[in-house]
Amino acid sequence: xxxxxxxxxAIIVCSLCGRAMAGPVEDKWGAPLSGPFxxxxxxxxxxxxxxxxxxxxxxxxASKPTAEFLDNIDVMPFLYAFDSFQSKKDVEDLAxxxxxxxxEAAGELYRCLVLRKGEKIKPALKKLAANKxxxxxxxFGAQAKICLPDKEYRDTLRRYIETITTxxxxxxxxxxxxxxxxxxx
Numbered sequence: 001x002x003x004x005x006x007x008x009x010a011i012i013v014c015s016l017c018g019r020a021m022a023g024p025v026e027d028k029w030g031a032p033l034s035g036p037f038x039x040x041x042x043x044x045x046x047x048x049x050x051x052x053x054x055x056x057x058x059x060x061x062a063s064k065p066t067a068e069f070l071d072n073i074d075v076m077p078f079l080y081a082f083d084s085f086q087s088k089k090d091v092e093d094l095a096x097x098x099x100x101x102x103x104e105a106a107g108e109l110y111r112c113l114v115l116r117k118g119e120k121i122k123p124a125l126k127k128l129a130a131n132k133x134x135x136x137x138x139x140f141g142a143q144a145k146i147c148l149p150d151k152e153y154r155d156t157l158r159r160y161i162e163t164i165t166t167x168x169x170x171x172x173x174x175x176x177x178x179x180x181x182x183x184x185x
Contacts (some may be wrong), residue, residue, distance in 0.1 A: 039082070040093040043075045044146070047100055051145035076106050082113055091117055095124035098160070099136040099153050100146050112177035114160050115167070122164050129157040 050073075079102070082094045094113060102110050114121055136147035148156065 039078055040097060043078050043097065043102075044100060046073055046075050046078075047102065047146040048140070048144075049073075074106075075102060076109055079106055079109050079113065083116065086120070091121050092124045095121050095128060096135055098125070098128065098157060099134050099148055101148050108177075111160075115163060115177060118164050119168055122161060125157055125161050125164075129154065129161065 079097075082090065085091070085094075094117065097110065098114070101107070114125070134147070134150050134153055136144065136153075137150060140147055142150075147153075
């Protein structure tokens, strides 16, 4: 085959493979996933793992991963991926992360991502603010280290909504932060 026939064949095969995967991931794999291939769930899992006590204290045979290993597992690159996601489901997943304590640097990146989404994320934030439950506390309990206290969570949602409203009223396209350079962290 010539080079062009090979290229045409590759394009056809790729498009057929893409069609085979078309449709909800849940239908293909039988598991409910959040965001692109469970990205939100992965972030929550990493946060939860980092807050667990050493398993040796619990007399289990498995030990907690070393602090060095846990330092190398960071949620920031995964959070940064949300910057390019635009679907309603992805934006809702990003908003739902607001009840979790992400840490200082990751929290600043999260704030920037929320403000950059602006009016697109605002309905999801309002829905969360109107809802009396808190996803993190409902899932892990009020004493979990990865959960923001409910009052702080509500205040944060209110501030995000107010800031987005102010930016929209002033027709500002700059949220006062940038995600430039975060992908390299």
